[in-house]
Amino acid sequence: MKYTDELRNAAASIGRLMDAVQPVPAPRPSLTVVGTGIRAVTQLTLEAVAAMASAESLLHVIGEPIQEDALLAINPNAKTMTDLYADGMERSFTYEGMVLELMAELEKGKRTVAAFYGHPGVFTYPSHESVRRARAAGFPARMLPGISAADCLYADLGIDPGDGCQAYEATSFLMRSPPVDRTAHLLLWQIGTIGNWTYESGGYDLSSFPVLVDVLARIYSPMHLATLYEASFHPRGKARVERMPIAHLPSAYLTPASTLLVPPAA
Template sequence: MKYASELTGAASSIVRLMDAVQPLPVPTPSLTVVGTGIRAVSQLTLEAVAAMAGAEALLHVIGEPIQEEALLAINPNAKTMTDLYADGLERSHTYEAMILEVMAELEKGKRTVAAFYGHPGVFTYPSHESVRRARAAGFPARMLPGISAADCLYADLGIDPGEGCQAYEATSFLLHLPPVDPSAYLLLWQVGTIGNWTYESAGYDLSSFPILVDALARIYGTAHLATLYEAPFDPRGNARVERMPIASLPSAYLTPASTLLIPPLG
């Protein structure tokens, strides 16, 4: 990584800064769950950098090469848990394996940090569950917020969730069809993996996506404009923003990083 040494230096300064700002020692063992933001390096918070730099065990679920290298520059102990995903394996099994890895480091007596991309508490099960299990086992545990894909979306698309905003995981939305308030924004997460419980590196079977589109068309009509959104992971990249009528969604290009925004009617 081009700026690894700058990042290593910045991390040391940030540790000193945070020691001055929050002079509370982090207990050992303990668990800190952090978010690393979406845009690599630039969306790291100071407190997340300080926690990661001071970790005796740093486990992460990032999967984005620039950010993974950044974490190595911040702490050479950084270790990915994305290798626990396996084709055809239910993601819930992988999440359980991640939680067990985090708990194993705590049980070894280490000051442990688990890092997840975005905000660690937003549509992420192993982060919340690690905190719950660590506390149940008697370890101090905390979660530090990060910049989520939703935060990037509000900024890039110029919307204020205070005007009313509902958010659902797409598969769960399709299964339960909760009542929708069409005067508020609707955010659907994980549309690019809808209907799939397993991890598939070669791409997902999205045959249930048109069923979701039909459900949306019944609420909003086929001509209502929806936006497919992807925030850039690369700090130099641009967001992918595609506006189209709901009727055109079935032919849209979806990836596991796609989020669908349906603006209010009227």
């Protein structure tokens, strides 16, 4: 059986489950923002599937082909907003374009759903902003949680954020120099795009990364072990987990999906 057929079967089974639960569809017009998880298909929540299935307009920012196929199987009207990204353009302009597209669907009176990968409220500007703007314009709007990269990291690396966990976007961490609690975990997001405000499909200039590494080496020590982490986007894939001394990080291979975990020093 082809993988897409398996996906359609899975979507049909989920549909039957939803029929049994009979969720109440959101009013029209309204905005529901959902997360689709990191690992394609398998981390969709039932309430996100129900919202997407009943959407009159389903706009998404996924970028993972298997997940996009699954969304089409759930709702044939699914349409990507990733074409709003353009090389060299500030990502904040693209995010504004996404918010405007969602608002335009609401103005047309549609039951609108926006789907973002991971948790839609974790390091994702257009999701929070579209909920804010929809409410300000008088439309009902809500956000449903999803499984974020941090959730996958806790599971794959066996750490408990309850032991203490600080999380920062890498560029903002460099610019703000917040006080760091060395007895807690430190999670740094977007290290693979550090220092870049624009979208670059051909790869990012990571010349600021060694500056971040110097800062971490001073806070901890150059030999303190950190972990580069990438959860698999593929349901049958394995996470990338690379543990190395902070001093070795500049030679590590980074991608836009890399997250850095620095465990407590004590």
